[in-house]
Amino acid sequence: MSDGITYSAGVQRYVDKAQRLMEEQEAYRREMRTMKFDTIAVHGLYSVQEALSRNQGAVIEPLFLSASEGYHDADELEAALAYLVPGWVYSRIHNPTVHYLEATLALMDGYGCDCETSALATSSGLAAIFMATDPFLVRRSPGERPNFVSAAQCYGGTFQQFSVRRMGEQQIEVHWVVNSHDTDEWAAMIDGNTRFLYGEMPSNPGQAAFDIAAVAELAHSHSIPLLVDATVATPALMRPLEHGADIVIHSSTKSMTMSGYGIGGALISRKNLTTNIDNAQMAEDFAVYCKQLPFRDYGPCISPVNAAFTLAEIKTLRSKMAMVSRNTQTVAEFLETHPMVERVDYLGLPNHPLHRLAKRYMKLVDSDEHLFGHLMSFNVRGGTQATRDVFDRFRRIFLATDLGRIKSVATIPAISTHQQQGEEGREMAGIPPNQIRLCVGGEHPNDVIADLDQALNSVR
Ligand SMILES: *Cc1c(COP(=O)(O)O)cnc(C)c1O
DSSP: OOTTOOOOHHHHHHHHHHHHHHHHHHHHHHHHHTSOHHHHHHHTTOOHHHHHHHSTTOSSOOOOOOSBOOOSSHHHHHHHHTTOSSOOOBTTTOOHHHHHHHHHHHHHHTTTOSSOEEEEEESSHHHHHHHHHGGGGOOSSTTOOOEEEEESOOOHHHHHIIIIIIIIIHOOEEEEESSTTOHHHHHHHOOTTEEEEEEESSOTTTOOOOOHHHHHHHHHHTTOOEEEEOTTTHHHHOOGGGGTOSEEEEETTTGGGTTOOOOOEEEEEESSOOOSSOOHHHHHOHHHHHHHTHHHHHOOOOOHHHHHHHHHHHTTHHHHHHHHHHHHHHHHHHHHTOTTEEEEEOTTSTTSTTHHHHHHHOOOTTSSOOOOOSEEEEEETTHHHHHHHHHHHOSSSEESSOOSOSSOEEEOGGGTTTSTTHHHHHHHHTOOTTEEEEEOOSSOHHHHHHHHHHHHHTTO
């Protein structure tokens, strides 16, 4: 940001002083890059040194609620506002607690990847999707008609953002890919005005999956990036950057913050990503570019409170994802055998058509155990009313449009998350009215099974 501007000797002194600190932090980051996933999740960039020298020794990252940062003098103020020194200025732009969260997320999603990464935390998952896509959709001339290609099987809110806001209000075409596991279908949707490819893996609720490496290669052959929403998998089970994706998106509201105390989102980008937008700063470090410019101007920042909750929870993400994934596998295997169940969709079931594809990408990090998360769905035999009746009989499973919780939660997507997109949209996304989406929590799986069994048997 300092290109062509000369700063006074006073400002330069602050910059030089900050240089040493930045070098120390960079050395620590490099050291952390060599650690195992759990170590990274627990510590992030919050070193003992960082605690003692800048945070009064606090063992856990402090929650900074102050809206703004103060300075010693005009020189330091100028240096900070020009982003020349690592400060945080104002909590809409940055905040120390948010910084510790972003640094940890960048390391977690960059784990095992030979690229460098950076992260931007946002107020929600949908804000992260907005922020990750908007910079690619700018019109460089008035007549330009940018478009993008997206898997049709995606979160209902994402579908609304793309179809109502982008297509309906802004005349930005979305080319929907219906069978996202078919890489040729992606290829057929790309034209000279395509700015990026977008997919959810696995998808909520339909468990769609696509070949990340093949679709990333396809995107790059057209000089455009691949964006992947990996909310359902979390970095504990899958890290798309490692397979060639350019930007990963999370709703940290979900499994990342399993206890359910907060709304948040994040995007994690690889440095030097592929794009056909002529903006060197954006390509070089997308997350930092967003943070310093468009994100600053639009303002979808995460509250430091939510950042602290998220930070506390991701420290144990790997073990929690292992527990709930194993529980879900047990529950899915039970449902498959139940006479009132017409169909079970869970990528962990060996007879699921996309099981082998998912297995290539989903594995508990730092282990050889293939695990598939805690989102599944099943279709009830007997139609719409029987489905509602079963649903109403759940005793401990909460009826809520939520997922990723430590408590089991179920919803009927056709009347909740996917209500607004209409019958045609639901058909395209494969959402029948007798589908129940179930996200299995941390209860003992036998107790979840008992609850499901009594509800299903009530309509036999
Ligand atoms: C919930 C969800 C979102 C949106 O996240 P919010 O935090 O609710 O804004 C995006 N993608 C997926 C896959 C989701 O499940």
